[in-house]
Structure formats: structure tokens, C-alpha cells
């Protein structure tokens with residue numbers, strides 16, 4: 001897990017993709033969505049992945065976050081092949097994902113969603129209780145104590161999205177993945193979330209990888225990657 005950093009920023013590769021291809025197949029057809037992708041994601045860096053609808057961004061995220069295995073190639077964390085490390089071990093100990101559809105536990109409050117994730121992953125805050133840490137993180141994403149105590153089904157879509165973000169932050173991971181995390185948020189709240197991602201990368205050394213269609217997010221990330229026709233390329237900004 002990520003050690004909480006106070007001044008220096010962690011650097012160095014966290015995740016490597018070598019010759020990664022992915023094909024979906026059913027009885028009628030095979031669709032190759034990702035083609036021979038080589039890429040390194042570094043610690044302390046905030047990445048965005050852009051690309052047209054259907055270009056494979058969510059597929060790439062699900063492979064990199066250990067939800068699925070590529071049909072070809074290897075993905076390694078800290079030099080270790082995820083298949084050898086174990087996908088569930090990787091997901092529990094090193095990576096967290098903010099899903100497009102939040103995946104919250106609908107019978108729980110916002111606060112319970114965050115504390116339960118901490119219990120499952122075994123995260124203990126350096127000071128104070130899990131509950132206090134969860135309330136702090138919920139406040140950080142703009143949810144007050146009243147909202148924290150509400151069942152998540154009684155929160156708006158944008159508020160549920162913030163619970164999902166707080167839950168991912170609570171897991172104190174090396175790599176944070178997010179699929180359209182600002183899609184349901186107004187511009188000001190989106191900006192706060194972008195700043196949280198920047199702080200996580202630059203102050204705690206987390207590798208943050210965000211799939212988005214938002215230029216607001218992309219322009220504030222450190223590196224922009226574009227997925228098109230199965231290939232991943234880096235976009236170099238003109239200065």
C-alpha cells in the first residue's frame with residue numbers, strides 16, 4: 001500500500017503493459033478492442049485517457065485495474081505479473097477503482113460504504129478511528145455529516161459519485177483508476193475532485209488514471225493518452 005507521504009513525491013513505474021491485446025469473442029464474432037499496447041504508468045503522476053466512444057477505454061481500465069485478464073500480453077505491478085500476483089490480491093492491496101455506475105452498497109449509508117471498504121481492505125488510519133477518517137474524506141469531497149449518515153439511495157447521482165470517490169480514497173492504494181468520475185458533477189464540484197486527484201498524485205505519490213471525455217479533467221492532468229483504433233498514443237501539449 002501507499003505510504004502516506006509528507007513532502008517528497010514517490011516516483012518510478014507502478015504498472016506496465018507489455019504487448020497487451022484484448023479480444024471479445026462470442027459464437028458469431030471476435031472483436032479485437034486493444035492492439036499490442038505497451039505503456040508504463042508512473043507513481044506520482046495523474047493520467048487521463050481520452051478516446052471516442054467505443055474505443056476501448058473502459059476495457060483498458062478493467063484490465064489495468066485487475067478486473068479482467070488480457071487475451072494477450074502481460075500487465076505487471078512493481079515488476080510482478082498480475083496473473084502471478086493474483087488479480088484479487090492486486091485489487092485488494094494495491095488498486096482502487098471508481099466505477100462509472102458507482103457500485104455502492106445500496107442498503108448502507110454513505111459513511112458505512114466508506115468504513116466497510118476500509119475494513120475489507122484492512123486499512124487503518126494513522127490516527128483516529130476509521131469512522132473519523134471516513135467522515136473527513138466524505139467532507140473532502142463535499143458531503144457533510146448529515147449526508148454521510150443518509151442511505152446512499154437517498155442521495156443524488158452526483159452525491160453518490162462523491163461517495164464512490166471517498167470510498168476509493170479511503171483505501172489508500174498505490175494506483176487509483178476512475179471511469180468518468182466527474183460525469184455527473186457540476187463544474188465547481190468537478191474542479192474539487194480534479195484537485196483531489198492532483199494532490200493524491202503529487203503529495204502522496206499515487207498513480208492516478210482517469211478515463212474521461214472531459215477537457216476540464218484532461219487539461220489539468222500531467223499526461224494525456226489517447227486510445228484510437230485499439231492503439232494508445234501520448235498527446236504532447238504545445239507550449
Ligand SMILES: Nc1ncnc2c1ncn2[C@@H]1O[C@H](COP(=O)(O)OP(=O)(O)OP(=O)(O)O)[C@@H](O)[C@H]1O
Nearest residue numbers: 024025031033051052053054055056057058059060
Ligand atoms: N463484454 C463485452 N463483450 C463484447 N463486446 C464488448 C464487451 N464489452 C465491451 N465490448 C465492445 O468493446 C468495444 C469497446 O468498449 P468499451 O466499453 O471499452 O469502450 P469505451 O471507449 O469505454 O466506450 P464509452 O466511451 O462509450 O464508454 C465496444 O465496441 C463494445 O461494444
